[in-house]
Amino acid sequence: MKDSSRPEAAVSRVGVIGIGVMGSRMAGNLLRAGHTVVVYNRSPKSVEKLVSEGAIDARSPEELARTCRIVILALTDSKAVESIVMGEKGLVHGLSPGSIILDTSTIDPGTAVRLAGTLREQGISFLDAPVSGGPEGAAAGTLTIMVGGDRDAFDRSQEVLSKVGKNIFYLGASGSGQRVKLFNQALVGVEYLGIAEAFLWAKKMGLKIEDLEKIIPISWGDSPVFRHFASVVSSGELKGGSSIKNLNKDLGIILQTAKQDGVQLSMAELARRYASRAVELGYEDLDASTLYRLLDKVRTPVS
Ligand SMILES: NC(=O)c1ccc[n+]([C@@H]2O[C@H](COP(=O)([O-])OP(=O)(O)OC[C@H]3O[C@@H](n4cnc5c(N)ncnc54)[C@H](OP(=O)(O)O)[C@@H]3O)[C@@H](O)[C@H]2O)c1
Known part of the structure; x- marks a missing residue:
């Protein structure tokens, strides 16, 4: 892992995967809020700006997962989420029990429910946490966030969610977000x-x-x-x-x-x-x- 020379902040470490329109802005807000942010993107070029601002660049989701207990996903679709979470060097191989995945991507509720069930068996919480507010809301940290999944994991995610969104709703079981x-x-x-x-x-x-x-x-x-x-x-x-x-x-x-x-x-x-x-x-x-x-x-x- 290429670590930055920046001293480790005394705040929690957050992983962000999918450094596109939304993920890059969310990661930027987390950095500015003082979090240590570890980023991964399939096409490595997209992480360069965030790394120059202090983010740490991981070479795979698995590598990122070994140092983060809370990971935000901002990926295109179900296929991308599935491969980042369950794929060969996916998050599932690196996350420890008690970790939380906050999936801000818009995917089908069925995939969210299935992934949450599979990961639960390993002690990992997968929350569907899709967002609304567009690139403007992502940049301003004012996204609306609709969360489904384990309530305790939602409570433990509040601090991180509050850095990327303003109106955060817990809606019940997996898939309801x-x-x-x-x-x-x-x-x-x-x-x-x-x-x-x-x-x-x-x-x-x-x-x-x-x-x-x-x-x-x-x-x-x-x-x-x-x-x-x-x-x-x-x-x-x-x-x-x-x-x-x-x-x-x-x-x-x-x-x-x-x-x-x-x-x-x-x-x-x-x-x-x-x-x-x-x-x-x-x-x-x-x-x-x-x-x-x-x-x-x-x-x-x-x-
Ligand atoms: N843009 C909006 O206004 C908005 C608002 C609310 C919600 N959303 C939702 O948020 C999610 C992200 O949107 P976005 O606008 O940020 O999209 P985006 O700019 O197109 O970024 C998509 C990200 O997903 C990654 N990705 C796609 N397929 C992948 C795969 N098979 N494996 C690994 N990584 C993959 C891309 O990596 P590469 O760079 O390598 O392609 C990129 O980092 C989507 O689900 C979208 O519906 C978007």
Whole structure:
């Protein structure tokens, strides 16, 4: 392990795995709050900035796990979480009994329940702790966090969770945090699509984004999604935010979970069709606000 020359702080040590849009910001807040932060990312380049700010770089999840009793995950999907936790050099091989994994990724509730069950047998707590608030909330440390799993582990995680989020909710058994997050994402997906459609219309009417940015946040059409959309569109910064691939993935989990529950979500289905078309067209790494460009391009609704 490449340790930094920084003296060990007298505060708890936290591991962060998945140094993407969300994980990099969470790790930065933990560092600034005085924690010793150990980071791991599949593509090593992403950890360089955090290491220059004092983070310690681990070469594998297993290596990270040998020195941390609390580990935050901020990974794309279930497959990534599964491989980081249970894979060949996964966390499970290094964590000691009593350790806690806080999974802030948005994944399907079934995987969260299964991993929590498997790890419980080894004395390790796996909490589903998905977040909302976007890159802005992650940077400001004001994320909303929805937690499911062992109550005692949740209580022991409070100090760490409070450094990355502001509104932290314990919701009950494993998977219940993910279920509330999916509900939130169903609203977010439909909202992105509605905003994209209305924005294209606004352009045709000759309205200016600067005016909408001033007026909508003090009107009933306001939402954090609209404010994020407006800031992305007016800045022209279309990469590195709330990606279309993540929205597409979330909508996929939502539809699969709703199907298992015997429920049809027609609006979420429509949003999914646009999000997956955007991925097919190569927009996957762009911010979900870019869906308005797709709508403009295809002209007729995706059926
Ligand atoms: N961005 C948002 O606004 C937002 C808000 C709330 C929740 N979320 C959720 O938070 C999670 C992270 O989102 P993000 O925006 O930070 O995504 P991101 O920037 O794309 O980062 C994803 C991270 O997952 C890693 N990863 C992906 N597949 C992997 C695999 N098979 N094995 C190991 N590592 C893997 C990536 O590593 P590489 O660098 O090597 O690719 C990267 O570090 C997602 O579940 C997302 O749905 C995102």
